[in-house]
Structure formats: structure tokens, C-alpha cells
Amino acid sequence: MTMAITNQSFDLIVYGATPAGIAAAIASSRRGKRTLLLEPSAHVGGMMTSGLGRTDIRSLESSGGIFREFAEGVLQHYTLAYGADSVQVKECNGGLWFEPGVAMDVLQGLLRREERITLMRGTELTEVETERSELRAINVAGPGGRSGSRFAAELFIDATYEGDLAAMAGAPYKLGRESRDEWGEEYAGKLYMDFHPSKEVFPGSTGEGDDRIQAYNYRLCLTDRADNRIEFRKPDPYDRERYASLPADVREGRIGGIRDVLNMLPIPNGKTDSNNHHYCMCSSDLPEENFDYIEADPRSREKVVERHRSYVEGLLWFLQNDEELPESFRLDAGRWGHAADEFAESGHFPPQLYVREARRIEGEYMFTENDARIAPGSGRAPVHADSIAIGDYPIDSHATRKREPEGRNIALEGFLALPWLTAIYQIPYGCMVPKRVERLLVPTAVSATHMGLGTIRMEPVWMQLGFAAGTAVALSLELGCGVRELSVDRLQDELLAIGQRITYFRDASAFGREGGDMAQVAAEYFGTKGLFDDYAASLEEPVTVKEASAWIALIRRLDGGAGLPVLPASPTLLKAGIDMGPRLPKSEVMPPDYWAAHPFLPPALARVWLAATERAWEVSGQTGIRDDAEYVSRGNFLACLYERLKKRRRGAAEAR
Structure with a gap:
């Protein structure tokens, strides 16, 4: 934690010890990577340790493993300090509400457990070194501008609220607000909204874009x-x-x-x-x-x-x-x-200015207001095949103008909230991958419009994105590829294995620990591929042959899914060794008519298909179809598929 380290190389450099930066460093360290966490100020923990003690989240159900670790640490602190039945434990709301000093203790405790993280404060970015479009090293100055140091790394993460490293490295970025027309966002641009429950929109709300930034303050x-x-x-x-x-x-x-x-x-x-x-x-x-x-x-x-x-x-x-x-x-x-x-x-005043919004990179995907609303014709927010986190907080923005007559002493221009429209949504990996710069991920100043950032910009979401970025960096190093070329399916496998959430279901209980329930994990993965058109997973319900056939066809197009056998066409398939005759098959009910009358997948047929899958893919799995099962549940079928698909992907990567 000093400036004595000079001209040293790491696997990963994280610039910005915000909650996202801390999560990124932890994820990288847990996979054995030498990680340098640089903070330009003297303050660690960003807004979570600077007064933002009432977590901006509607439900812990939508939060990934790393934020759950933090919340559990908060709850444990109050439990050990005051007792399980104490007022303080009740007031902390399961770890979601906390004092700044407690947040600092919990975050520093998480960092102390990671031997591969080197944390340095007061390290202000002064210069970057690039070769063509690849970020190779950075130069920083110590407190007061003294004792410059150079640090090189295989990969970098910019976790600052301002996107300083990304900007200095040459990543394109946006400032201000888009117009309604630019991305088809209903509430974009100039807007006067009454923040009271009516959410009335006043005249003068013409939707033009501009360079205005939502207001900052202190918590x-x-x-x-x-x-x-x-x-x-x-x-x-x-x-x-x-x-x-x-x-x-x-x-x-x-x-x-x-x-x-x-x-x-x-x-x-x-x-x-x-x-x-x-x-x-x-x-x-x-x-x-x-x-x-x-x-x-x-x-x-x-x-x-x-x-x-x-x-x-x-x-x-x-x-x-x-x-x-x-x-x-x-x-x-x-x-x-x-x-x-x-x-x-x-001086007992918060050390961190609340920078709600600053630069927003231009990345491989631009997250907009529409990504956090119910998709037309669907029962859920848009599906992203490269989802690496989920978010659940109403799109909002603070004011961009001071008091004006148009606001009628009720509204400040730019102040808005859309709680009745915002759905629980997926966040694609492409939001963190900047254009025109290699070897860099950006989990805070993400690729989003002003409206899109209005929901992503909450610390629990940023923590999840940071954790995903740190995991992506580590996996890229292990696979020998760039973060842009990384197989997102492999990344999703790794994230799900350590408790990250990438798809939300209202009827499938959240998991926050390593492993989780295999059916839930499988549903979250396949939920990024379009298998579900609403928020109901219905994992306990019987799977129909129509559903199973459609899922197989879709999965065959995924990374590792080639060669997946189709279901046996016959409902009366006999095991080898059993005499089929005498039989008049043309007089029997035709299979399509049989399946119409008996729509659910029989366990015996599913076991035959599963054996054929293992033969075709040259994998095996622990999750199977029970001999005494009355039917095959949707969750059981997906769990069998996902376990084997994941093994096949891993085997293919090892063979390369």
C-alpha cells in the first residue's frame, strides 16, 4: 500500500477502488491472478463508504454473489457487535442498510482475504502506453504529484466513475443526453416530470438531446x-x-x-x-x-x-x-x-462527491432505456445472449437544470423516475468492451445512453459488473485470448458457478453461493439464449416434447452445442433385445397424433436421448433422469443439458 513499487508488471491492473473496482480485483485474485488495485484518491470504496448507506436495489433476489457477500458481511457485523435480536440488526435490513464505517470495514475485510491483491492509494493516472490499439502500461503520480511509477499488465479494468483510464487510452465516449430520436427512447432528452406518484409530464418536454449532466451531491x-x-x-x-x-x-x-x-x-x-x-x-x-x-x-x-x-x-x-x-x-x-x-x-463530511454520471464509453453494445423495459411482444425485458449480470432499479435521473417557471415549483428539468415501466433486465458483456481499445474492460462508465445508465448506475449493479469484468480478465488469461474474443458462454459458465446472476425468474429462488441449484443455474444460462419469454421458469412443471425439441434445436446453435441429437421420434421405442413382433405398426396411432394426446416427454425416452447425447458429445454427467420419475421436469431436462454442454465446452477448450 505504498508508492515503492516502480516499473512492475501484473496480470491485471484495476484503476479505481470503487465497489466495482474492488469486486473486479477480488474476482481476479480468486482465480490466482496477480492484481494491482490503484485508487487515485486516498479514499477506498467509492459511494458505499461515503454515505450511500441505503442500497439502491428493489430486491436482493436480483443481486449476484459478490454483493451478497458484502450484504452478508454487513449483517454479520451487526449481529456480532450487537446480537442477533438487536435493533441494529433489524435496522440493517439484511445487510442492505449500513453505516459508512461498517461498509469500509466489510470491503477492507474482503480485500484483506485476497493475498494476490496489491492496493495502492493516491495513485493519479498521468499517462498511458499503447501499441497500436492495445493498452500496455500506465504511469501514475503519487500524492501531491510526486514519485511517478510505471505499471504494466496483461489486461486492464477502468472502474472509475469518470472513465478516466478508458478516455486516456483512446476509447470513444459520450457525454450528456441523447434525444428521443437517437435510440428511440420515450423519456430521453429534455423533460419536465413531476416526481410525485402521478409522474405527470409538463409542457416543454420536447425531448431534444444536449450536453447536460445530471446533478451531483453528497450523501x-x-x-x-x-x-x-x-x-x-x-x-x-x-x-x-x-x-x-x-x-x-x-x-x-x-x-x-x-x-x-x-x-x-x-x-x-x-x-x-x-x-x-x-x-x-x-x-x-x-x-x-x-x-x-x-x-x-x-x-x-x-x-x-x-x-x-x-x-x-x-x-x-x-x-x-x-x-x-x-x-x-x-x-x-x-x-x-x-x-x-x-x-x-x-472533517466528518463525506470524502466522495456523488458522481452519478460522467463519461459513458461507446462499446460493443449500447444499453438504452428500452433494454430495461418489457420488450414488445414479450413478457420480459429484452434477452441478451451475452448477459453477465442483471439489474433491478427504476430508471431515474436527477435534475440537469436549476429552478425554472416551466417546472411550476414542482419539477426540475431532467429529474425523472420510471418505476412502473422498469423491468428486471439483463446486462450484456458488450457494454463493458470499448471500441477501438484492446486489453481493457470498463464496468462503471459503461456503454449506455443517459437513460440506460439511469438504472445501471447503482452500486450493487456496478459491483456485479466489476466482478464479471475481473472474472472475464482471469478467464481470458487462462484461455490465451483477448477480452473482446472471449467466449461469453465460457464466461457465463464461470460466473454461474460462483453465484453470479445473469437471468431473473420470479418463481426460481435466487442463489448467491457457489454451485447453486443445477436446475436454477441451467435456467439462468438458457434464459440468456431466449428459452423463456417471460419471468416464469416453471422448473417443476413437466417438459413437453414440443418444448424439448425446440430447446434442442436452439442449443445446437450454441458454443459447444453442435451435434446434439434430436429426440427419438417414436413414443414406443423398445430396448434392444426385446422382440418387437408381432406388430402392425401401420395400424397404430401415428406419432404426431400420439404426442398431441400425450404431450409430456416420457422419462424412458428422455434417458435414451440423454445416453445418445453423451455418446455424441463424449461427455458424461451426474445429473440424470430418475428411473422412478413420473415425468421429466423442465428443470431436470435443462440441468441435464447444461451440465453436459458445459463439460463439452470445457473439454473443447482444453483440447485446443
Whole structure:
């Protein structure tokens, strides 16, 4: 964790110790790869250790193994510290709600268990080395710009919120918002939406694209416990005019107290994750004042960061002290302060600016609003054959403009949320693979439109993408191929084996540990290939011969699926050695008529087919069709197929 390492080579370099970067490094290390994790600041853990303690996720069911590990670590912390029946355990909501310091302890604990990870803070990217389009090495400066170091690696991952490494390496990227027309996104571009439940769209919502970036802020860790409270400070300089609209909002009944200005969500031990309030026109977001952040050099970025901090500190001071506010309002606000046991190294103020959106690379696939909505004619979001993670949070965006008459004192332009339209979705591998740069994956500043990033940009999703990226790098090194050429099917095999989720079903329980249930694993894999047109896997239901035949035809086109035998055509197939005669086959019911009357696949016939499959593919498996089974379930059939398909792929790779 020092800057003493100079001109050293690693298997993988991860730039950015965000949750995605940490997950990527862990995945790589667990597969035996020497991994260097570089963080340009002194702070590790990104937003999860900087105040974002109320996880942006609708359900843990849609989260992959690495985030589950984190959540289990949080739950274990509170259980060991306070007892299984404690208030703190209840308040942590199964590990989804946590204090910043606890998140730091859990993430650092995950890192400490990995002997192959070298973590270095304060390593600011200064230069990249490329050969043709291949990223080969990077140069970094230490704290204060001193002691430059050069690091080379076989492969790289950019896990920064800003996409700094990808941009410096020459990857194309987008900034701002697309228009409705560019990708056919209904809510793209200029939009005035009432964030209240009605979600009314106001006139002036014309949908043009622009270079605007959704607002940044800080996720404050506040408390009203007098024994753990640090008073708010008045920033210097203090600009009262920034907040001068609030007294009128109070007089006109739009806000009544500090909780109407800040969205103060409880986390354990009497603290809050205090965010911008959706209904307040003057909250902790600072629209229109982050345009100069993304492309700026580090020193200029610090000025933008300080501007945001000064704004938020001024807001807090205003709420407690401005005499134009009612005394009752000020007294209510006066109960609150910064948590004294958090962020001591940064004056009890969060160290990380909430960069919700910055650069978005142009990759092999562009994820849009439409990828997170129900596909036309289907019962689920669009299927992606190269899915490597799933997401489940409503598409949203924070404001891109300050208060205007068009917003009617209700809406800020650009602020939106689509909870009734957003479906649980798959995220394709191609979103992480940048155009025009080799040997690099980008799991945070992914290839997405502004609207598409509006749901991907949540830390649990970014962690899953980071974990997938780290696994992809390790597998590429093992197979001797580039990350662009990597067999995504092989990657999916590896991810499913370690608890990653790549397809969601409402009726198939999630798994978060290695192995999982073979039928569930198989369904998740085949769910990326179009076998299911809705969110029902129905794994316990009998499989029909029509379904089985269609699945076989589809699987034959997959990596490793060539040569998969078809089902036996006859429902009356006898074993060798049994005399078929006497028999008048032309007088018997024709097979199509038989299958119409008896649609389910008989176990005996399935066993014959499975034996033929093992013979054709030269593989065997532990999952089989039981002799005493009344029928073959969909889950059993898919599990048999997937186990053998995966073995065949692995065998083919080893033979090469």
C-alpha cells in the first residue's frame, strides 16, 4: 500500500477502488491472478463508504454473489457487535442498510482475504502506453504529484466513475443526453416530470438531446443523537442567495421542515443517509454546476468538488440559522449534525462527491432505456445472449437544470423516475468492451445512453459488473485470448458457478453461493439464449416434447452445442433385445397424433436421448433422469443439458 513499487508488471491492473473496482480485483485474485488495485484518491470504496448507506436495489433476489457477500458481511457485523435480536440488526435490513464505517470495514475485510491483491492509494493516472490499439502500461503520480511509477499488465479494468483510464487510452465516449430520436427512447432528452406518484409530464418536454449532466451531491451521514453529533459549520465564503427561495417554499406550504429539504433515510445507530429530496426545488443537488468536472484535470476537479461541498455546507447552515425561516423550522433543523464517528479524516463530511454520471464509453453494445423495459411482444425485458449480470432499479435521473417557471415549483428539468415501466433486465458483456481499445474492460462508465445508465448506475449493479469484468480478465488469461474474443458462454459458465446472476425468474429462488441449484443455474444460462419469454421458469412443471425439441434445436446453435441429437421420434421405442413382433405398426396411432394426446416427454425416452447425447458429445454427467420419475421436469431436462454442454465446452477448450 505504498508508492515503492516502480516499473512492475501484473496480470491485471484495476484503476479505481470503487465497489466495482474492488469486486473486479477480488474476482481476479480468486482465480490466482496477480492484481494491482490503484485508487487515485486516498479514499477506498467509492459511494458505499461515503454515505450511500441505503442500497439502491428493489430486491436482493436480483443481486449476484459478490454483493451478497458484502450484504452478508454487513449483517454479520451487526449481529456480532450487537446480537442477533438487536435493533441494529433489524435496522440493517439484511445487510442492505449500513453505516459508512461498517461498509469500509466489510470491503477492507474482503480485500484483506485476497493475498494476490496489491492496493495502492493516491495513485493519479498521468499517462498511458499503447501499441497500436492495445493498452500496455500506465504511469501514475503519487500524492501531491510526486514519485511517478510505471505499471504494466496483461489486461486492464477502468472502474472509475469518470472513465478516466478508458478516455486516456483512446476509447470513444459520450457525454450528456441523447434525444428521443437517437435510440428511440420515450423519456430521453429534455423533460419536465413531476416526481410525485402521478409522474405527470409538463409542457416543454420536447425531448431534444444536449450536453447536460445530471446533478451531483453528497450523501450526508447525519444524526440527531446529541452524544454523537458534530455541529454544521458555516462555509467561507457563504452565499445566502443560493438558498433564498426556501423561505417562500415554507410560506407557501411546499416544505415544512428539514426532512422536506433532505431525504433523510434511517440507517443503524441513529444515523441517516441524507440525500437530495425529490420534491424540493432547493435541496443538496447542484444542477448545472458539474459541466466542468468531467474533462477537467485533477486540480480543476478539486475546485468543482469544493464548490459542491461549500454549497451543501451552506444549505445545512441556512436551514439551522437563517432568520427568514420560521423559528420552529430552525429548531427542528438544529437537532441535526454530522455523525461524530464517521469521516474523521475529512472533517466528518463525506470524502466522495456523488458522481452519478460522467463519461459513458461507446462499446460493443449500447444499453438504452428500452433494454430495461418489457420488450414488445414479450413478457420480459429484452434477452441478451451475452448477459453477465442483471439489474433491478427504476430508471431515474436527477435534475440537469436549476429552478425554472416551466417546472411550476414542482419539477426540475431532467429529474425523472420510471418505476412502473422498469423491468428486471439483463446486462450484456458488450457494454463493458470499448471500441477501438484492446486489453481493457470498463464496468462503471459503461456503454449506455443517459437513460440506460439511469438504472445501471447503482452500486450493487456496478459491483456485479466489476466482478464479471475481473472474472472475464482471469478467464481470458487462462484461455490465451483477448477480452473482446472471449467466449461469453465460457464466461457465463464461470460466473454461474460462483453465484453470479445473469437471468431473473420470479418463481426460481435466487442463489448467491457457489454451485447453486443445477436446475436454477441451467435456467439462468438458457434464459440468456431466449428459452423463456417471460419471468416464469416453471422448473417443476413437466417438459413437453414440443418444448424439448425446440430447446434442442436452439442449443445446437450454441458454443459447444453442435451435434446434439434430436429426440427419438417414436413414443414406443423398445430396448434392444426385446422382440418387437408381432406388430402392425401401420395400424397404430401415428406419432404426431400420439404426442398431441400425450404431450409430456416420457422419462424412458428422455434417458435414451440423454445416453445418445453423451455418446455424441463424449461427455458424461451426474445429473440424470430418475428411473422412478413420473415425468421429466423442465428443470431436470435443462440441468441435464447444461451440465453436459458445459463439460463439452470445457473439454473443447482444453483440447485446443
